[in-house]
Amino acid sequence: MYLALISESAREYFLELANHMMHADGEVGMEEEAILEAFRYECEMPDYQPKGIPVEQILNELAKLDQQAKNATMIELTALALADEEIHADENKLLLRTAEKLEVNEERITDMKQWVQDMNDVANRGMELIENGSVE
Numbered sequence: 001m002y003l004a005l006i007s008e009s010a011r012e013y014f015l016e017l018a019n020h021m022m023h024a025d026g027e028v029g030m031e032e033e034a035i036l037e038a039f040r041y042e043c044e045m046p047d048y049q050p051k052g053i054p055v056e057q058i059l060n061e062l063a064k065l066d067q068q069a070k071n072a073t074m075i076e077l078t079a080l081a082l083a084d085e086e087i088h089a090d091e092n093k094l095l096l097r098t099a100e101k102l103e104v105n106e107e108r109i110t111d112m113k114q115w116v117q118d119m120n121d122v123a124n125r126g127m128e129l130i131e132n133g134s135v136e
Contacts, residue, residue, distance in 0.1 A: 001079075002072035003042040006065065011043040013061045014073055017098065019050040020058070021080050025088035032083045039076065055094070059101040070102040071112075078112045082120065087113070 006014055018039055022032045040048050062073060077098060081091040099109050128134070 001042070002075055003039065005072040006043075006069045008044075010062060010065055010069070011045060012048070013053070013058045014076070015039060015043060015045065015048050016050055016053045017055070017058045017062065017073075018077065018080055020055055021077055021091060021094055024081075024090040024094050026090075029084050032080060035080050035083050039080075055097075059098060062098075063101050063103075065102070067103070070104060071108070074099060074102060074104050074109065075112050075116065078109070079116045079119075082113070082116050085120070 003011065003014065015036075018036055022028055022036055040046050062070070065073065074095075077095060081087045081095055087095065095109065096106075099106070
């Protein structure tokens with residue numbers, strides 16, 4: 001959704017970090033796979049395959065982004081972490097490690113988590129309207 005704010009040169013690092021996030025809890029769900037595929041298309045790298053770049057190297061590269069791109073990175077990672085409607089402890093650990101390296105404070109992370117949850121709720125209500133014609 002906001003990956004256009006991330007420089008083209010940093011998008012590979014974002015996709016690598018997203019791959020680490022997707023595997024952080026040891027389980028990869030269909031929702032996570034769908035989000036990662038959408039990320040690849042939004043980054044204009046639909047055939048991208050992870051290279052296994054270490055997290056610390058990724059974070060060092062992403063730390064060079066401007067603050068707007070760092071915030072976009074955090075929102076997108078938060079959305080991936082919440083793909084299954086909860087953030088696993090290992091996902092949260094990676095999210096907080098990333099936030100620290102990207103200089104995004106905990107209050108902003110809390111706001112981002114809430115915003116992503118609100119967006120997920122809106123999307124779910126939309127599906128109810130499509131499927132049932134009303135929201136229950």
